[in-house]
Amino acid sequence: MKKLSLTLFLMILPLFLLGCKKEDKLVVATAANFAPFEYKEGKEFKGIDIEIAQEIAKQLGKTLEILDIEFDSVVSAINSGNADFGMSGLTINPTRSKVIDFSIPYYNAAQVVIVREEDYNPALEGDTQALIDWIRAKNGIKIGVQSGTTGAFYAMGDESWGFEGFKNAEVKGFVNGGLATNALTNKQIDLVIIDEAPARIFAATNPSTRIINTYLTEEKYGVGVNKNNPILLQQINDILKQMQENGTMEKILQKYF
Ligand code: ARG
Numbered sequence: 001m002k003k004l005s006l007t008l009f010l011m012i013l014p015l016f017l018l019g020c021k022k023e024d025k026l027v028v029a030t031a032a033n034f035a036p037f038e039y040k041e042g043k044e045f046k047g048i049d050i051e052i053a054q055e056i057a058k059q060l061g062k063t064l065e066i067l068d069i070e071f072d073s074v075v076s077a078i079n080s081g082n083a084d085f086g087m088s089g090l091t092i093n094p095t096r097s098k099v100i101d102f103s104i105p106y107y108n109a110a111q112v113v114i115v116r117e118e119d120y121n122p123a124l125e126g127d128t129q130a131l132i133d134w135i136r137a138k139n140g141i142k143i144g145v146q147s148g149t150t151g152a153f154y155a156m157g158d159e160s161w162g163f164e165g166f167k168n169a170e171v172k173g174f175v176n177g178g179l180a181t182n183a184l185t186n187k188q189i190d191l192v193i194i195d196e197a198p199a200r201i202f203a204a205t206n207p208s209t210r211i212i213n214t215y216l217t218e219e220k221y222g223v224g225v226n227k228n229n230p231i232l233l234q235q236i237n238d239i240l241k242q243m244q245e246n247g248t249m250e251k252i253l254q255k256y257f
Pocket of ligand 1: 030031032033034038071088089090091092109146148149150151195
């Protein structure tokens with residue numbers, strides 16, 4: 001009898017430990033090819049979102065595990081529960097809000113255009129309509145975007161996002177903005193539409209390219225949370241508010257800008 005209960009105990013122990021382990025970790029989904037928000041230096045994850053996620057995990061007494069996947073899969077990873085939350089420069093949007101919950105916003109963003117140096121036109125600076133007209137006037141223009149992003153919806157047109165799109169354009173999706181910018185340099189595409197902060201880094205690392213300083217959109221980034229976890233959503237909102245109030249958020253942003 002004694003032996004039986006010991007065997008039973010030993011059988012249950014690993015399951016119990018496994019259960020505990022799951023409780024101790026917090027999984028964040030991201031696509032780490034989007035500096036300054038998330039990127040890799042060697043094996044190390046860096047960036048604004050990574051640091052905020054680390055702070056969230058720390059405050060909740062958990063170990064952060066980073067699930068680095070393609071951006072296109074981030075929302076479904078949160079929705080399916082493969083990740084507890086997602087931080088990926090994720091724009092808050094009603095279409096996405098149908099499948100995941102969003103925290104309070106923590107960053108204001110916008111889509112911008114990167115062109116090759118020779119196509120740069122100073123008359124388009126700060127004039128959104130002029131920029132749109134300029135793109136519309138080029139028949140068969142090839143636009144590069146990161147698949148599944150605001151930029152992709154903007155270029156292709158999407159009713160639920162409220163974007164008309166460019167019917168004169170051929171839109172090419174890339175796994176990340178770096179590949180899109182390379183394609184721009186190689187003249188496979190004519191321009192890239194992508195979030196401003198990463199665009200500045202991509203343009204700076206590709207000297208033959210240049211940003212047009214004009215905002216096509218107004219967006220806010222939020223933390224994505226599984227819809228079945230309102231407690232975590234509340235905790236994340238409380239932590240973000242606290243970080244905004246006590247200057248931690250500002251400090252993290254300043255480190256990367
Ligand atoms: N803000 C854009 C969006 O939500 C692009 C985000 C891309 N993020 C990334 N980690 N690659 O669609």
